[in-house]
Amino acid sequence: MEFKAIVVDIDGTITYSDRSIDCRAVEALRGVKVPVVLATGNVLCFARAASKLVGTGGLVIAENGGVIECGIVEFDKSHMKMCEEAFKALNRHFPLERLDPENRITEIGLRRNFDVEKARHILNEFSELDIVDTGFAVHIKSRSINKGTGLKRLAELMGISALDFVAIGDSPNDIEMLKASGFGVAVGNAHPDLKKTAKMVTTGEHGAGVAEAIQHISGKTAI
């Protein structure tokens, strides 16, 4: 099968666990001939900065699919009210710290300094809500938005299908993105749940895994 693009998670996948960039991923992605999309749970201005620095031309999925950019910026704020209500309910139990409140527009990001399992229990009544722990932050978000839905819409704007993508990630919030893609890759350091979803699990971790995946695929088709 021929792939027309790559979508790759940022934190933990093209970065080390301290969130600093892994230059092995940067070099590998720069060698690719097809468009590269960066996908993240982080906000748009972070995703844009990362795209500029990695040199991938500005195609991004931010806020776990809530915001996408492909020439134009699209976002879905419709679930924010519900997220705010859930935040208030949760804040009665934990002293929460919001991440980038001034820039995050479609979901709520929280510092990982509270018991996420207990939080899930407290928010049980919010059936449309999803609480995602990426290992870098906890996100209160709508179940109907994820990196998979973001990828499908971005692919549409690019005039291709999500199935034309190779998707590479490390975390549970990459599951839907890998499932929506044509070929899902989990890097060696990925969460076990993501590895179960992936068609390929690399031996290398972080950037080495990204380079390994790209080399594997480019041996079979032109990317």
Next chain:
Amino acid sequence: MEFKAIVVDIDGTITYSDRSIDCRAVEALRGVKVPVVLATGNVLCFARAASKLVGTGGLVIAENGGVIECGIVEFDKSHMKMCEEAFKALNRHFPLERLDPENRITEIGLRRNFDVEKARHILNEFSELDIVDTGFAVHIKSRSINKGTGLKRLAELMGISALDFVAIGDSPNDIEMLKASGFGVAVGNAHPDLKKTAKMVTTGEHGAGVAEAIQHISGKTAI
């Protein structure tokens, strides 16, 4: 002389001219034992993202010195009204495009698609204003704020002097920063005006220049 910290410009210095990161700079900066500050004309959220990805721990000078972060964020919005007036005056002559208007709080950034010399002439009456062309963007800003004033204040917050810094840059908007520092370095691709200010001009360009400067200084003192 012993240096206690390094301050380095982002665009054109630790990046190539297309603004993508030069991994030679990343690796060199990661090998340094003293604190590394990233300085940029770009907005705080870009500077933060770059600091995270390069792995320099969050010490940043953004908006050409108008915003600094060192644990706390400090900014000076007092000249924004004058910048807005100048922008209005200029916009009567050119169709201007503002960069990051929602995130830029102490000055105005403009796309480089107009005649900067003509703009200087038009804004002649605004004697406290400075128009800086970094090669990446044009900034309408106060003359009293620059990367040099930003460095002095950041050094103060760090409990050291600006003279304890090695400063590395490529553009005219790095002149005051190099002058305020103890040892100013211009990378090989730097603007002639910056090279005149520098104590050292590297042979290497971009990241190779940064690596060369660090190697040169570490051969003489511990950094």
